[in-house]
Amino acid sequence: MGNNQATVTVDVSSAPADLNVSKIALEGPVLPGSDIEYTIKVANNGPATSTGTFVTDDLPHSVSLISANPTQGSCSGYPKVVCELRPLAPGDSAEVSIKVSIAMSTCGQLVNTVVASSTAPDNILANNAATAVTHIPSIGAWSMAALAALLSALTLWKITTRRGAPS
Numbered sequence: 001m002g003n004n005q006a007t008v009t010v011d012v013s014s015a016p017a018d019l020n021v022s023k024i025a026l027e028g029p030v031l032p033g034s035d036i037e038y039t040i041k042v043a044n045n046g047p048a049t050s051t052g053t054f055v056t057d058d059l060p061h062s063v064s065l066i067s068a069n070p071t072q073g074s075c076s077g078y079p080k081v082v083c084e085l086r087p088l089a090p091g092d093s094a095e096v097s098i099k100v101s102i103a104m105s106t107c108g109q110l111v112n113t114v115v116a117s118s119t120a121p122d123n124i125l126a127n128n129a130a131t132a133v134t135h136i137p138s139i140g141a142w143s144m145a146a147l148a149a150l151l152s153a154l155t156l157w158k159i160t161t162r163r164g165a166p167s
Contacts, residue, residue: 015047015048015121016047016048016120016121016122016123016124017044017045017046017047017048017049017050017051017088017090017118017120017121017122018044018045018046018047018122018123018124018127019042019043019044019045019050019053019088019116019117019118019122019127019128020042020043020044020045020116020127020128021040021041021042021043021055021114021115021116021127021128021129021130022040022041022130023038023039023040023041023112023113023114023130023131023132024038024039024132025037025038025112025132025134026038026039030102030110030134030135030136031102031136031137031139032102032103032104032105032106032107032136032138032139033101033102033103033104034101034102035066035099035100035101035102036063036099036100036102036110036134037097037098037099037100038057038097038098038099038100038112038114038132039095039096039097040055040057040095040096040097040098040114040130041093041094041095042055042085042088042093042094042095042096042116043088043091043092043093044088044089044090044091044092044093045090045091045124046090046091047090048090048120048121049087049088049089049090049120050087050088050118050120050122051087051118051119051120052118052119052120053073053084053085053086053087053088053094053116053117053118054082054083054084054085054116054117054118055070055075055082055083055085055096055114055115055116056080056081056082056083056114056115056116056117057080057081057083057096057098057112057113057114058079058080058081058113059078059079059080059081059098059100059112060079060110060111060112061079062102062103062105062106062110063100063101063102063103063106063110063112064100064101064103065078065079065081065098065099065100066099066100066101067097067098067099068081068083068096068097068098068099069096069097069098070083070085070094070095070096070097071094071095071096072085072086072094073085073086073094075096075098081098083096102136106136107136107137107138107139108135108136109133109134109135109136110133110134110135110136111131111132111133112131112132112133112134113129113130113131114129114130114131115128115129116128116129
């Protein structure tokens with residue numbers, strides 16, 4: 001019989017991190033002139049620690065930044081908000097809350113995309129960007145829709161009373 005042994009050397013220093021980012025707009029009525037808050041979550045699916053981790057949110061021109069608050073690290077800039085996060089170990093995540101004010105002239109689709117990046121290698125780039133699309137009706141369309149909803153919710157009653165002799 002021969003030798004049934006083998007040796008394998010694995011270099012784990014070059015193992016990639018896999019960042020995964022998601023972005024949602026908090027629900028509620030969104031009108032021109034109102035505020036909207038986005039929640040961005042970046043997670044490291046591993047197997048390596050993500051170092052030099054950044055979240056970049058290039059805000060649409062029709063919004064003004066109110067605040068950008070990460071659960072860790074710091075954010076700066078406008079209209080491109082860049083958040084530098086501390087290293088994320090495999091399985092760890094961080095969130096960034098970005099609140100903006102929508103210009104009064106805005107209507108239609110408000111498209112907002114965020115990208116996560118790292119100085120660590122990342123072999124799966126397809127999950128490094130996320131987009132939130134919010135529909136903003138024109139003031140006229142919103143007013144007509146609100147009026148239609150109000151009118152459809154009304155119930156009309158006709159009550160007739162008669163005074164007659166008791167039986």
